[in-house]
Amino acid sequence: MTLQQSVTGTDLPDNRANSNSDAETDHSDAANAQDRDDVQTIEDGAGDLANLAKDNGIDLAAQLSPYFRPDEQTIVCGALDKDKVQALADAGVELVISLQPDDELSFDEKEAVTQAGMAYEHLPISGAQDLKQLNILAFDKILRQYHGKKTAMHCKSAGRVGAAMALRTGWLRGRKMDTAMARGRSHGLNEMFEQEVYNRLLVPR
Secondary structure (H helix, E strand, O other): OOHHHHHHOOOOOOHHHHHHHHHHHHHHHHHHHHHHHHHHHHHHHHHHHHHHHHOOOOOHHHHOOOEEEEEOOEEEEOOOOHHHHHHHHHOOOOEEEEOOOHHHOOOOHHHHHHHOOOEEEEOOOOOHHHOOHHHHHHHHHHHHHOOOOOEEEEOOOOHHHHHHHHHHHHHHOOOOHHHHHHHHHHOOOOHHHHHHHHHHHOOOO
């Protein structure tokens, strides 16, 4: 057999079939990924419409930043102003819980909230040093007192709300670490407080 025959012989594998198969697989993966994106977009859009319906047509996501919606009756957001307070009232919120200390507020939040027809509870948490059991017990008492009410909770960036919720879930509800941290994140827990909350949850209460 000549060298030319050995090079061009039929015994060599045909990579064209494999290349076509790989291309078809890549195309299929891309199509599946696009399908998942499309489904997620549809689900997100449906969620937005559902929120608009239950919030009297008020688009809270467009007015509050940051904005978390862990469940239908709970809104978590950052600092408020008079316009945001009114938006919450128009959306049917019945209770506002503020974790911001007075020195962070630029207006009389309690007056604005009560004038808008909502109840107001103030539990100042300035930082990690205030994430102690006494304050978490007070936080829990407020939530139990207004159970079933449509509630907006806020601090400057939602991080302290998320931290308080994670600690409540772990300390007072006896949930496991992963569950408590996930609960906190759904309520705004961020990197600023995440390690602090984790360390505190390691200590049995």
